[in-house]
Amino acid sequence: MSINEIQDSIIEDFSMYEDWADKYEFIIELGKELPAMNELYKIEENLIKGCQSRVWLHAHEEEGVLKFQADSDAIITKGIIGLLIKVFSGHTAQEIANTDIYFLKEIGLQEHLSPTRANGLVSMVKQIKNYAIAFNLKS
Amino acid sequence: MGAITTGLNVQAIREDFPILKTLVHNKPLVYFDNAASTQKPKIVLDTEYHYYSSQYANIHRGVHYLSQIGTELYEKTRHIVKDFIGANSEREIIFTKGTTNSINLLAYSWSSAFLKPGDEILITGMEHHSNIVPWQLACQRHGATLKVVPLQEDGSINIDEVKNMISEKTRLFSFTYVSNALGTINPVKEMTAIAHQAGAHVLIDAAQAIQHIAINVQELNCDFLAFSGHKIYGPTGTGILYGKEALLDAMPPFEGGGDMIKDVKFEQTSFNELPFKFEAGTPNIAGTIALGTAIEYVEKIGLDNIFAYEEELLKYGTEQLQQINGLTIYGNSIHKSSVLSFLLDGAHPYDVGVILDHLGIAIRTGHHCTQPIMDYFCIPGTCRASIAFYNTKEEIDLLVTGIQRASKMLL
Incomplete structure (x- = not known):
């Protein structure tokens, strides 16, 4: 699936949740289910310091696509990280660099991608794009 | 729930603050971020x-x-x-x-x-x-x-x-x-x-x-x-x-x-x-x-009246929060004013803050510009509910219910 197809399927998944609490319970569940990040990658240079929650992001290239691992100490942030990884991981650097993120707005979670939230997610998305641009230049 | 015994007419005071009638996420605003900044009376x-x-x-x-x-x-x-x-x-x-x-x-x-x-x-x-x-x-x-x-x-x-x-x-x-x-x-x-x-x-x-x-x-x-x-x-x-x-x-x-x-x-x-x-x-x-x-x-209104009322609210809030399972209050000095800083065991303060926000309750989460205090307690930050004289016992009860809800969702 392309990045946009994945975004659309997430929007569809979320369309069944009318109540904010159901939506957040789902996000929290995603956070709990996100595979633990390899401790080797949970290092200072992979740390994106938000004001409140900390986010770690590691990227590597595998058979022509970029793979991401990430973690956070806050579970809601971690749940949204799970969604971002689902969207971005396993795609070519070119597709990642050229695709805009719109699903968070559509599912009513755009506020978590606001710079004023200081949860590290804005920087994480920026960092994912930067990796993609860097890999693009390399190849 | 005991009635407030001090002489403030809080309902009349609340009428002086237009913002207290605001809805947040379609719920009546409960403003407990007074240590960050206080709301303004209409006369100001x-x-x-x-x-x-x-x-x-x-x-x-x-x-x-x-x-x-x-x-x-x-x-x-x-x-x-x-x-x-x-x-x-x-x-x-x-x-x-x-x-x-x-x-x-x-x-x-x-x-x-x-x-x-x-x-x-x-x-x-x-x-x-x-x-x-x-x-x-x-x-x-x-x-x-x-x-x-x-x-x-x-x-x-x-x-x-x-x-x-x-x-x-x-x-x-x-x-x-x-x-x-x-x-x-x-x-x-x-x-x-x-x-x-x-x-x-x-x-x-x-x-x-x-x-x-x-x-x-x-x-x-x-x-x-x-x-x-x-x-x-x-x-x-x-x-x-x-x-x-x-x-x-x-x-x-x-x-x-x-x-x-x-x-x-x-x-x-x-x-x-x-x-x-x-x-x-x-x-x-x-x-x-x-x-x-x-x-x-x-x-x-009189600062002595304000102090007495806020002290009573703080005492009530402390007692209520202490009854929540897994909640730790940071700052237990005998001499305290208006601040309830706390953590829920196993929950990041950011997550608690996000859920309370959706319930219309404004608290502050994070290090509160006092990183050395957080380092002393070896914690990333706290949730801080801070009281002003327009707050009520009913709002403290809403905070307690909100924290219990957050606890249920997060843990």
Whole structure:
């Protein structure tokens, strides 16, 4: 699936949740289910310091696509990280660099991608794009 | 649930604050972020509106009607503040942009006059970053050393430790009256006396005290005191630096510009008298005038009444929060004011804050600009509910229900 197809399927998944609490319970569940990040990658240079929650992001290239691992100490942030990884991981650097993120707005979670939230997610998305641009230049 | 026994008519007070009728995420706002900033009574908003709509002009030295009216109103606030904190004269009341600005003014001007290489400045382990960083910078500039009275487990400091750490090298003891992150009320009068015995000057950061506790600077005998307008129901961008006249006189100006001069020649400039020496440029005129209104409003209700009511709310809130499974309160000093800092076992404060927000409850999460306190307790931050006199027991009950809901969702 392309990045946009994945975004659309997430929007569809979320369309069944009318109540904010159901939506957040789902996000929290995603956070709990996100595979633990390899401790080797949970290092200072992979740390994106938000004001409140900390986010770690590691990227590597595998058979022509970029793979991401990430973690956070806050579970809601971690749940949204799970969604971002689902969207971005396993795609070519070119597709990642050229695709805009719109699903968070559509599912009513755009506020978590606001710079004023200081949860590290804005920087994480920026960092994912930067990796993609860097890999693009390399190849 | 017991009724509040103190004499405040809180329902009437709530009517004075238009924002308290706001809906947040379609739920009635429960505002517990008062330590960050307080809401404004309508009378303060009206003062600003009225000034801009029918009295506005730049102040000081204008011969025309509006300029004179504005100057009178502006200087009236200085008089109100002088009486409010019991200063000797208006010359001791400097208008600033807020507590941070007041402390930075001192860190520059006081340090230029009084701080020498080898000297020491003493602070405590519970200071806000704005009472740490300006002194670090001043110490770097003047070759002085910053020393810190350590925090104790209950969020207080040990007064014997203060006596141990003060020496003949100490030039200034700068400390907060009330901790913004823990709520601890410091024994400021005793701390001031100890510092004076050693020959040090004293700055009290009253940012978290001025809205809760009646203050008289002459009774405390502090040399300097700083607070912000926006934390005492006034506008942002207003603040006060109180200083004893002799000390302010001995200090060089902070910022140069209009209003702070007597005579300007290219060769040399002489400076205006106090307090104008420290007030360069066009100030926040409307905000300062409205700050006067805010202080009058608080005085009308009475700080003793406010303190008694808030103390009762804090006691009730502490009892209720303590009953929540897995909740730890940070800051358990016997002397506390208006702050409930807590963590839920296994839940990040950010997550708790997000869920409470969706329930219409505004609290603050994070390190509250006091990273050294968080490091002391080895925690990333806390959830902080902070009380004002417009809060109610019913709102505390909503907070408790909200925390229980967050706990259920997150854990």
